[in-house]
Amino acid sequence: MNQSALVTGLVLLSSLTAPCADPTFHFTPVDEKIFDDANELDQKLEKQGLVDHDPTAQAYVEYIGNRLIGDAPAPERVTFRFRIVRDPVENAFALPNGSVYVNSGLVDGVRNEAQLAGVLSHEIIHVTKRHAYLQFHSVRKKMVAIDILGAASGAAPGIAGLASLAAGLTGQLLIVSSVFGYSRELEKEADTGGYSLLIHAGYSGNAMAEALETLDDKLEFERVEPFWKTHPKLQERIALAKEMAKTENAPNQRNTPENSYFDQFSSVIRFDIQLDLDSRRARTAVDRAQRLVARSPGDATSLTLLADAYRGLGAKTARPEGDELESGGKKENRKRALKRTAEEEQKELDASAKGQRALAENRSKAESLYREAMQDAPQLGDPHRGIGMLYEDESKKTEAEAEYRQYLNLAAPDANDRVRIDRRLERLSSSPISKTKPANTENQ
Amino acid sequence: MSRRPLTLALIIGMAAISAPAAINRSIRTKRDASAGPIQQVCLVSLDAQLNRFGMKGMEPMPKETEEWTPKIKDTVIQAALGAGWKMAGDYADLSAVSEDARDSVVKVKQRYDTIAVQLNKKPGKVAKGRYTLSDEVALLPCSASADSLLFVSASGVLKTGAREAFSLIVWGGMTGALANYSLRIAFVDAKSGEVTAFTRIVLMGGGKFGEDPAKVLTKRLIEEFKKTGSGAK
Numbered sequence: 001m002n003q004s005a006l007v008t009g010l011v012l013l014s015s016l017t018a019p020c021a022d023p024t025f026h027f028t029p030v031d032e033k034i035f036d037d038a039n040e041l042d043q044k045l046e047k048q049g050l051v052d053h054d055p056t057a058q059a060y061v062e063y064i065g066n067r068l069i070g071d072a073p074a075p076e077r078v079t080f081r082f083r084i085v086r087d088p089v090e091n092a093f094a095l096p097n098g099s100v101y102v103n104s105g106l107v108d109g110v111r112n113e114a115q116l117a118g119v120l121s122h123e124i125i126h127v128t129k130r131h132a133y134l135q136f137h138s139v140r141k142k143m144v145a146i147d148i149l150g151a152a153s154g155a156a157p158g159i160a161g162l163a164s165l166a167a168g169l170t171g172q173l174l175i176v177s178s179v180f181g182y183s184r185e186l187e188k189e190a191d192t193g194g195y196s197l198l199i200h201a202g203y204s205g206n207a208m209a210e211a212l213e214t215l216d217d218k219l220e221f222e223r224v225e226p227f228w229k230t231h232p233k234l235q236e237r238i239a240l241a242k243e244m245a246k247t248e249n250a251p252n253q254r255n256t257p258e259n260s261y262f263d264q265f266s267s268v269i270r271f272d273i274q275l276d277l278d279s280r281r282a283r284t285a286v287d288r289a290q291r292l293v294a295r296s297p298g299d300a301t302s303l304t305l306l307a308d309a310y311r312g313l314g315a316k317t318a319r320p321e322g323d324e325l326e327s328g329g330k331k332e333n334r335k336r337a338l339k340r341t342a343e344e345e346q347k348e349l350d351a352s353a354k355g356q357r358a359l360a361e362n363r364s365k366a367e368s369l370y371r372e373a374m375q376d377a378p379q380l381g382d383p384h385r386g387i388g389m390l391y392e393d394e395s396k397k398t399e400a401e402a403e404y405r406q407y408l409n410l411a412a413p414d415a416n417d418r419v420r421i422d423r424r425l426e427r428l429s430s431s432p433i434s435k436t437k438p439a440n441t442e443n444q
Numbered sequence: 445m446s447r448r449p450l451t452l453a454l455i456i457g458m459a460a461i462s463a464p465a466a467i468n469r470s471i472r473t474k475r476d477a478s479a480g481p482i483q484q485v486c487l488v489s490l491d492a493q494l495n496r497f498g499m500k501g502m503e504p505m506p507k508e509t510e511e512w513t514p515k516i517k518d519t520v521i522q523a524a525l526g527a528g529w530k531m532a533g534d535y536a537d538l539s540a541v542s543e544d545a546r547d548s549v550v551k552v553k554q555r556y557d558t559i560a561v562q563l564n565k566k567p568g569k570v571a572k573g574r575y576t577l578s579d580e581v582a583l584l585p586c587s588a589s590a591d592s593l594l595f596v597s598a599s600g601v602l603k604t605g606a607r608e609a610f611s612l613i614v615w616g617g618m619t620g621a622l623a624n625y626s627l628r629i630a631f632v633d634a635k636s637g638e639v640t641a642f643t644r645i646v647l648m649g650g651g652k653f654g655e656d657p658a659k660v661l662t663k664r665l666i667e668e669f670k671k672t673g674s675g676a677k
Contacts, residue, residue: 033503036506036507037504037506039506040506040507040509040510041506043510046539047536047537047538047539048489048491048538048550048553049538049539049541049546049549049550049553050550053543086550088554271547274551275550275551275554278551278552278554278555278558278580279554279555279557279558280558338561339562341559341562341574341575341576342558343576344574416544416548416583416585417582417583419582419583419587419588420579420580420582420583423579423582423635424579
């Protein structure tokens with residue numbers, strides 16, 4: 001059977017069954033426990049403040065999710081809820097109780113409503129096809145086998161270690177499967193079933209491949225690769241999505257412009273860029289903020305965010321370069337990056353000519369962007385805070401103090417970083433006078 | 445004598461040997477004495493997880509975790525008060541705090557999570573000032589009054605009877621304890637954001653044969669907190 005015929009078969013099969021639940025599925029006591037765990041995880045995410053509460057963004061993601069579900073009845077013990085999690089890693093996951101979470105990093109990473117719908121539709125299928133339960137049963141059986149194998153092999157520490165590691169994974173299976181992906185077969189089923197949902201909701205089928213391609217852009221060294229990049233091989237998934245789009249597509253496709261998508265999610269995207277900066281993902285922050293600026297060039301808040309992102313890059317280039325792009329180099333760089341703290345990484349980069357060049361370039365870009373933001377919105381305090389920090393990094397004490405004071409003049413009385421800037425001013429005033437060259441006054 | 449009571453007697457005997465009482469060990473690393481004594485602390489985050497280790501591997505215990513989390517929180521707070529500190533804030537549960545406070549805690553927690561793996565792996569480097577969350581900690585509402593911010597992570601593993609019996613037969617008694625608990629607390633300077641101390645306490649034992657782990661833990665924590673907050677290394 002050729003691939004095209006296979007894809008057609010898969011899509012047709014999915015369109016017959018999705019999003020209805022598998023009628024042969026019956027809850028066992030173990031499944032009851034998985035269901036309870038899912039509810040527990042919902043509460044945990046809420047308690048940890050990770051669920052985004054922006055009403056516009058929340059309503060929009062609910063709208064997209066409900067559009068995909070349509071009138072199909074939800075399976076037993078499933079109440080679909082679509083939420084955004086504040087996590088800068090591009091990922092999405094669904095719990096067996098119907099809670100579908102999309103990370104803010106993914107909301108920020110894709111370009112329009114149809115692409116996000118492509119991701120959500122995949123997750124909906126994980127729920128309707130009861131993948132969490134199926135995966136749990138399957139892996140539990142394997143775990144018992146590994147456990148016995150470990151015991152049977154005597155006291156060999158390697159095997160015992162493997163068994164206990166695997167046992168640990170089983171314990172977190174719900175999270176591991178949901179967040180980091182299911183088996184290749186289940187992921188494929190979610191792709192084909194999700195594709196069917198996508199086009200029946202009137203979205204362009206091409207959006208699924210586009211979303212996967214967008215997410216393939218590797219700017220950072222992730223500690224744990226999200227499932228998008230691993231299960232099954234991303235390129236295979238992109239190929240399958242393209243093949244499906246050729247085979248069958250929505251007849252009257254919805255127009256999903258990028259601008260309205262960004263408007264609805266603007267608060268999520270801005271916060272996500274800040275999270276990128278808080279989690280050593282300055283390259284991603286630059287990339288995302290550049291898109292914000294490109295969409296609304298005169299927006300001072302976006303310009304300030306982009307400037308903050310360039311400042312956050314420090315001695316790092318905005319995109320991977322040289323050996324970072326090569327297979328072996330990538331591995332080595334990832335290993336080194338994960339071993340070092342952000343400060344140690346910067347120190348090492350700063351010691352090289354390449355790093356110093358990048359630092360000078362990034363600082364110059366940041367400064368001009370802050371200046372541009374100040375011109376566009378003279379009453380906005382944030383660019384003054386950012387440029388003050390930049391000057392402080394450059395040991396330009398007087399200039400930093402002036403900018404911090406200007407920030408405090410302009411910022412709202414209850415701005416939550418007043419304390420931070422006050423402390424910086426206090427520290428600067430008690431530190432010896434800078435002996436470095438004066439600030440570049442060209443742009444002031 | 446049939447084989448079954450003999451096996452049972454063997455299991456009970458070995459379990460008693462393997463978990464005679466709560467055994468605990470702790471590590472504590474500290475930046476230096478210059479930070480000064482701690483008077484007020486703010487609980488920024490508390491992650492707790494109880495797991496059951498049975499024949500089918502490790503399984504989470506969501507309901508028990510739900511009950512255990514506030515107990516761990518109480519233990520930490522009681523120990524802090526017992527060490528003579530005041531609580532300047534508590535953000536262990538963010539479901540009922542203001543949006544601004546929530547945003548700030550999430551951002552600071554994100555920073556903490558970024559260094560947590562390295563911190564847990566090499567806590568000794570705290571003494572050299574290796575880890576920092578930057579002065580962004582000033583965004584936390586409690587940062588103005590607190591001297592130190594606490595990031596707490598607790599985990600517990602309880603072995604099931606079947607698992608214990610299986611281990612005893614297979615491993616010949618080298619089974620470890622019926623239950624073990626681990627508590628990690630990072631102390632972060634509320635002004636500079638630097639991680640100034642890190643404490644890890646491991647309790648093994650408990651269950652039927654050991655002391656009450658909660659009592660042991662509170663007692664141990666108070667001792668640790670007093671040493672950490674005294675300003676002495």
